[in-house]
Amino acid sequence: MRNMLPGVGVFGNTPAMRCYIPILKSCGLEVVALWARTMEEAKQMSEELGIPLFTTDVDKVLLDRRVDLVVISCSPHIQAHIAAKALGIGKHVLCSLPSGPRSRDTLPMVHASRYYPRLMSLMCNGLRFLPSVVKMRRLVQESGFVGTVTVCEVNVHYGSSGILGQKQPLKKAGCSPSYSTTAYDWTCDEAMGGGVLNMYGGMVVDVLSHVTGLRATRVQGLVRTYVRQTERVSGIREITSDDFCCFQMELGTDGACATVTLNSQVPGPFMQEITVVGTLGRLTLKGADLYGQKHDRVKEDLLHFDPSSLKDVEALGGGCGTGSANSMTITGDERNIEFTTTASSTSLTPNNPGIVSPILQTMPAPYLKGVVHMLECVRDAFQQVEEKQGWCPEPLADAANFEDCFYVQTVLDSVRTASRNKQSVKVVLTDSEPEPNPFLSTAMRRSTFSLH
Amino acid sequence: MRNMLPGVGVFGNTPAMRCYIPILKSCGLEVVALWARTMEEAKQMSEELGIPLFTTDVDKVLLDRRVDLVVISCSPHIQAHIAAKALGIGKHVLCSLPSGPRSRDTLPMVHASRYYPRLMSLMCNGLRFLPSVVKMRRLVQESGFVGTVTVCEVNVHYGSSGILGQKQPLKKAGCSPSYSTTAYDWTCDEAMGGGVLNMYGGMVVDVLSHVTGLRATRVQGLVRTYVRQTERVSGIREITSDDFCCFQMELGTDGACATVTLNSQVPGPFMQEITVVGTLGRLTLKGADLYGQKHDRVKEDLLHFDPSSLKDVEALGGGCGTGSANSMTITGDERNIEFTTTASSTSLTPNNPGIVSPILQTMPAPYLKGVVHMLECVRDAFQQVEEKQGWCPEPLADAANFEDCFYVQTVLDSVRTASRNKQSVKVVLTDSEPEPNPFLSTAMRRSTFSLH
Numbered sequence: 001m002r003n004m005l006p007g008v009g010v011f012g013n014t015p016a017m018r019c020y021i022p023i024l025k026s027c028g029l030e031v032v033a034l035w036a037r038t039m040e041e042a043k044q045m046s047e048e049l050g051i052p053l054f055t056t057d058v059d060k061v062l063l064d065r066r067v068d069l070v071v072i073s074c075s076p077h078i079q080a081h082i083a084a085k086a087l088g089i090g091k092h093v094l095c096s097l098p099s100g101p102r103s104r105d106t107l108p109m110v111h112a113s114r115y116y117p118r119l120m121s122l123m124c125n126g127l128r129f130l131p132s133v134v135k136m137r138r139l140v141q142e143s144g145f146v147g148t149v150t151v152c153e154v155n156v157h158y159g160s161s162g163i164l165g166q167k168q169p170l171k172k173a174g175c176s177p178s179y180s181t182t183a184y185d186w187t188c189d190e191a192m193g194g195g196v197l198n199m200y201g202g203m204v205v206d207v208l209s210h211v212t213g214l215r216a217t218r219v220q221g222l223v224r225t226y227v228r229q230t231e232r233v234s235g236i237r238e239i240t241s242d243d244f245c246c247f248q249m250e251l252g253t254d255g256a257c258a259t260v261t262l263n264s265q266v267p268g269p270f271m272q273e274i275t276v277v278g279t280l281g282r283l284t285l286k287g288a289d290l291y292g293q294k295h296d297r298v299k300e301d302l303l304h305f306d307p308s309s310l311k312d313v314e315a316l317g318g319g320c321g322t323g324s325a326n327s328m329t330i331t332g333d334e335r336n337i338e339f340t341t342t343a344s345s346t347s348l349t350p351n352n353p354g355i356v357s358p359i360l361q362t363m364p365a366p367y368l369k370g371v372v373h374m375l376e377c378v379r380d381a382f383q384q385v386e387e388k389q390g391w392c393p394e395p396l397a398d399a400a401n402f403e404d405c406f407y408v409q410t411v412l413d414s415v416r417t418a419s420r421n422k423q424s425v426k427v428v429l430t431d432s433e434p435e436p437n438p439f440l441s442t443a444m445r446r447s448t449f450s451l452h
Numbered sequence: 453m454r455n456m457l458p459g460v461g462v463f464g465n466t467p468a469m470r471c472y473i474p475i476l477k478s479c480g481l482e483v484v485a486l487w488a489r490t491m492e493e494a495k496q497m498s499e500e501l502g503i504p505l506f507t508t509d510v511d512k513v514l515l516d517r518r519v520d521l522v523v524i525s526c527s528p529h530i531q532a533h534i535a536a537k538a539l540g541i542g543k544h545v546l547c548s549l550p551s552g553p554r555s556r557d558t559l560p561m562v563h564a565s566r567y568y569p570r571l572m573s574l575m576c577n578g579l580r581f582l583p584s585v586v587k588m589r590r591l592v593q594e595s596g597f598v599g600t601v602t603v604c605e606v607n608v609h610y611g612s613s614g615i616l617g618q619k620q621p622l623k624k625a626g627c628s629p630s631y632s633t634t635a636y637d638w639t640c641d642e643a644m645g646g647g648v649l650n651m652y653g654g655m656v657v658d659v660l661s662h663v664t665g666l667r668a669t670r671v672q673g674l675v676r677t678y679v680r681q682t683e684r685v686s687g688i689r690e691i692t693s694d695d696f697c698c699f700q701m702e703l704g705t706d707g708a709c710a711t712v713t714l715n716s717q718v719p720g721p722f723m724q725e726i727t728v729v730g731t732l733g734r735l736t737l738k739g740a741d742l743y744g745q746k747h748d749r750v751k752e753d754l755l756h757f758d759p760s761s762l763k764d765v766e767a768l769g770g771g772c773g774t775g776s777a778n779s780m781t782i783t784g785d786e787r788n789i790e791f792t793t794t795a796s797s798t799s800l801t802p803n804n805p806g807i808v809s810p811i812l813q814t815m816p817a818p819y820l821k822g823v824v825h826m827l828e829c830v831r832d833a834f835q836q837v838e839e840k841q842g843w844c845p846e847p848l849a850d851a852a853n854f855e856d857c858f859y860v861q862t863v864l865d866s867v868r869t870a871s872r873n874k875q876s877v878k879v880v881l882t883d884s885e886p887e888p889n890p891f892l893s894t895a896m897r898r899s900t901f902s903l904h
Contacts, residue, residue: 151676218874293719
């Protein structure tokens with residue numbers, strides 16, 4: 001077992017990235033370089049989170065000798081290109097969802113991951129590593145707890161705490177100054193990959209296929225944008241990304257189906273329920289806990305309650321930064337979580353003691369817990385191999401790879417098409433790049449034809 | 453105020469009817485005659501519930517001089533004809549949902565209700581009278597609590613207690629002998645009006661339009677039958693009615709929408725949540741209680757908790773039958789309800805003390821409470837007028853009439869078409885009877901054409 005863990009270079013200053021960095025640090029992975037779109041953003045974040053190097057030059061991070069692992073969470077339309085380039089240079093890549101506004105945007109990273117199979121190329125969907133989801137998958141696919149899967153129901157309310165901070169029609173009190181300056185960014189723009197369907201639908205589609213082992217063959221959906229202007233996005237600017245969507249998927253070939261509702265319009269706490277029903281019973285993931293009931297039982301059983309979640313998150317609070325300045329309190333059920341800052345000044349939050357609060361506003365508890373578990377597995381994967389560039393795939397067997405990601409983005413594309421055309425759409429994975437010049441290719445075909 | 457309340461004639465021996473009769477009695481309305489499809493069924497039910505006259509002849513009930521009000525809850529494909537005939541004879545009619553397998557089947561009763569506007573012709577959708585729903589409607593339409601309605605979410609799990617008793621794949625312990633004999637009936641047959649979409653989707657569509665004041669203009673949906681054979685329906689017989697459906701409706705013309713999931717496949721308790729979200733906040737009906745939250749509030753408020761429900765239902769238990777033999781205990785939240793029989797023998801349940809249990813298995817608490825409130829309003833409507841045939845429409849202003857019912861059935865038809873054709877369908881109300889001979893009418897049009 002080696003002692004030296006890889007150095008990390010991070011791309012992006014999204015709220016998700018603000019979660020990843022402290023967790024990476026708490027896992028013992030050093031974050032050595034940060035890239036952001038503008039120099040101000042890069043400087044501010046590197047100071048907040050204590051990262052030595054900050055830049056707006058992609059290559060400066062990628063070519064840094066200390067960087068072995070690249071973590072990407074920035075505007076979706078550039079993620080695939082950074083990921084592909086990083087793999088080409090020989091760096092491991094963790095990329096967050098969504099990986100592109102459209103499925104074809106993810107193709108460069110998919111192809112790169114095929115060319116460099118020995119490099120780590122994984123999606124950062126923490127939900128797959130949530131212990132309840134791990135157990136749910138085992139119960140469905142190995143123990144046959146639910147029998148043959150018939151119906152999946154997913155219901156997510158992102159709540160008024162504002163998973164899309166910018167999009168709340170009313171001014172939010174808890175917003176940190178670093179976010180309030182970004183009045184309009186990619187999250188407001190459908191063409192750049194914003195919207196609940198793209199940002200969170202992907203996680204759900206991925207988890208459903210992971211848990212049930214079934215992939216969507218056909219989809220129909222309804223995608224809507226209700227809030228088009230807010231206090232901070234007004235005048236000639238308009239939000240084009242969706243804030244409500246629901247869609248149905250036909251799963252596999254035996255008639256199973258799934259219905260998914262993603263709603264960022266409902267005031268209230270974050271709420272997520274994933275139910276998988278089968279011929280023998282059902283499993284329900286509520287927050288981070290797993291419940292189950294067979295058809296012949298009168299009451300449901302709590303199959304997994306995650307007591308470790310508290311420990312993990314506290315470890316994160318204590319481990320990242322100097323001293324145990326931030327602690328997270330989980331009160332009552334999983335949904336009510338408060339971040340409390342017990343000391344006024346730490347290296348993590350030198351100028352803004354409130355910055356941890358937006359982290360949990362951005363990433364609900366189950367997702368955050370899952371990411372903690374996943375990044376621990378990333379650490380284990382590197383620790384189990386002595387060779388500097390090597391890693392052991394076994395701890396990360398549950399992770400989504402870039403092929404899974406391509407499937408997910410294809411499903412989301414199909415949902416958008418279905419909503420636009422008001423009819424259901426078959427899910428077809430076409431993993432070749434589109435012809436660069438369709439006229440030319442048609443002309444060529446015609447000329448080839450005339451030879452006969 | 454008159455003392456003499458109208459006599460009631462009832463049609464059908466459905467589980468719903470087994471709820472109505474004791475409630476009617478507890479409201480002081482005398483049930484004098486009962487019609488059922490077979491003599492055995494009629495005899496058994498009249499003995500169980502103490503009804504003097506039982507018959508299989510529709511006219512014998514309709515022409516009975518003591519009968520002023522007709523309550524119909526039988527196989528949907530014959531309800532409209534009985535309702536139309538009853539109105540023609542001059543009787544008031546309460547008809548339960550669904551009123552037909554298809555919308556065109558309801559046309560006879562719709563037309564009859566237009567011909568006899570002074571007679572009561574109402575649908576028995578208790579949910580409209582549930583105090584929480586009454587308040588919800590007022591808050592949405594009068595107080596502007598949610599602002600402009602944007603999204604409605606409805607989620608119903610009918611639970612393992614078996615709203616479709618016959619359709620449970622495993623044998624149910626609490627089933628009364630009177631049901632276990634009916635191995636295959638209209639609830640198993642899609643063409644006769646069975647299925648969760650028709651039996652319960654109608655209530656939801658009706659309540660949504662009642663609460664929001666918006667009607668569906670376009671729908672898409674997914675209707676599925678997962679359990680095709682059970683212990684009691686096997687061999688060459690197959691269940692064709694759906695046991696899962698989800699559908700989306702575009703509401704009104706301002707872009708509002710609703711998504712509805714009805715699932716009888718999930719083991720567990722009955723669960724119903726109806727959420728109406730708008731630009732200013734949201735309202736959520738959970739069971740029979742109403743919660744609300746504005747966008748600028750941190751927590752949700754309990755806006756209506758129904759303490760009267762317990763009283764009402766106990767009154768029902770005490771009032772129908774001789775003595776207070778049956779009492780209903782509501783334990784904990786609304787979803788856990790047990791019927792306890794404290795005496796072994798009453799006139800209500802002479803041979804089968806367990807018969808009340810299937811009532812609650814059949815009609816979940818919020819529906820049952822709503823029906824109690826509605827039938828109290830029916831009593832008030834008759835009590836406020838001295839004239840024997842007269843009634844006061846005011847207490848029943850919230851009730852759905854036959855026109856509402858026609859709208860509801862049209863929406864359900866459209867959902868079925870949408871599911872079959874895999875594309876969204878415009879909701880068009882066509883309230884004329886279809887041409888009896890399309891060839892003839894085409895020929896006539898052609899001949900008229902040739903005259904010019």
